[in-house]
Amino acid sequence: MPSRHTQSALPSSRSRYAAKCVPAVWLAAIALAVFAACDTPGVTLIDPDVTGDDDRSFTITVQLEDTMLARTLGWSQGVPDAEVYLMRVGEEFDPIVIVTDSTGTAVLESVLPGQYRMAAYRVLGEEETGPTGGRVRAFGDGRILEVEVASVISLKLLVDRRSSLVFSEVQLAASYGGTNNPGYQWFQYFELYNNGDSTIHLDGMLWGWTWHINRALTPAPCAATEPFRNDPLGLWAYYIHRFPGSGNDYPLTPGQTVVVALDAVDHSVVHPDLPDLSTADFELEGTVDADNPDVPNLPEVGTKEWPYGHGVEPRAHPMFLALPLDLSTLVHQTDPFDARDWVRIPTEAVLDVVSIAHMSPDYDVLIAAPCALPVPASMDRLPRAQLTWGDATLAVQRKVLQAIDGRLVLQDVNTSFVDFREATRSPGTIRN
Incomplete structure (x- = not known):
């Protein structure tokens, strides 16, 4: 049984803004493979x-x-x-x-x-x-x-809709730099929250990336990727993990969370800014990472194996959560760009989607402009910006809308840009 985590304060009143530019400056990724943050004039x-x-x-x-x-x-x-x-x-x-x-x-x-x-x-x-x-x-x-x-x-x-199981927090600062540990990224995690009124069993559920070629690249322009990105029948994916369990092993009651770590270890021994995830509820199974025997694994079940051996990393791509499915019975298709085998997760099986994207000249200009929709608008209308790249103290968190009978209800208007905010990480605890 996974450990259970707590929720905290009620939401504060909504702030109002004047018609002006906000004076802060975003920090963003400079390149695809080497991650560093820099100040850029607004x-x-x-x-x-x-x-x-x-x-x-x-x-x-x-x-x-x-x-x-x-x-x-x-x-x-x-x-x-x-x-x-x-x-x-x-x-x-x-x-x-x-x-x-x-x-x-x-x-x-x-x-x-x-x-x-x-x-x-x-x-x-x-x-x-x-x-x-x-x-x-x-x-x-x-x-x-x-x-x-x-x-x-x-x-x-x-x-807003009162959805059941939702993404409540995602930590995806791609890597922690520093002189001694360049490129350390194994502290990533995501958190799920039962936002409904009945117990949910996580057994067999699927988590993964959706179609993630979402820019106007020369070999894969937006018009060519549209049938994969914006398919009303479902989400196309090949990086997928499955929750363990045989049906009733992992219940999640209303108002409770679970934390799924990339690696369920104490990362603070690498640097004090990194989280201790040794008590996470689950971890993503890899081929070369250290395994925590006290934390159940989510095996990788997609049509393509993640190449870095630590399980699929939560990154600035659309991510989905879906009901248990037999992937062998679903529609498969080979894309014309790099001949990869994609499987379609039916729309009716999708429980939640969170989209996070880089929004900076380093990506929008140096790489390519974004396509209009990374996923169908019925699932998510606009990604949340990944603003601060490499800051391990921050995470993207779903906003608290209200409390009903003492239990927090999280906001879900199917628009990650307004549903989520960037705040100090708090794996296992819902904060306003």
Whole structure:
């Protein structure tokens, strides 16, 4: 039986932002194989060289997809006070954040055309929950799209859903550097949380990467990878691990977590900034790593073996969690780019997806621009940014939405960009 972990404080009230650039600077990856962080001066969407009287603004309208709920909340015209985030692909800066007016509209002046990452987010304040029976609700949307000046962009917000088993935290700082231990990355982990109302058995469930060629690369352009990335019938994968158990061996009750470590050992002996994962609930099985006999292994069952011998590493790619499946009975397909055997995880078997991506000139320009969708929009609309590369003290954590009967409920609007935040790691504990 895995050990059980605790949850902590209730969510605080939502902060509001003015229409301005946030002054912080992102840290990001420099290269694919060698990982290092560097400070880069922030830039904004404002073009200092623009002259003339041309209209260089564009308008954003924000509405709910659920029109009935919109009427109930009095938002038929649009979503008021929604936070809209904009980031121009290829520029390194914190997102510009603007807030919609009473009609759900926001206008941004002096805009450069190009490809943008754009998201919108709204959480009901306690004083607004009368129409929802006192329940706090969250709404979100996100996309990557081409923006022309003097245009109108419409965002349709999904309402949160009370999902069952979800990713609650992912530690994927690719490697810890330092003079004595360059390239040490075996401290990665992910955490799962039972966000529902009934006990879940983890036995036989699948975890892995989805299709992860999500940039406009010369041998695999976005148009060619679209059938794999955006398949309504399921997620294509070949790096997959399976939870152990025969059906009822590993129950997870509502409000509890499990931590799955890449290597379930005390990494703090390498450096004090690294986590002690020796008490993790599970570890990803590898061929050359040290095995903790007290921690159950997730064997690798995909069509391709991870080449580094420590199990598949959580990285800045879309990751999925799925119900138990016999992979031999599923649809397989060889891709035309490097002849790898992919297996399709049916949509109805997918429990959760988290997408994390590099958002920096080192990737968007030096490597390639991102494709519009890394996974179908029904599963995730916009990845969360991997901001601080190589900082082992940080993790990507799902936001706490509210507490019901003393139990924390995590936010899930199928948009990783607004569902997750970067915060101090806390494997096994849900924190706000």
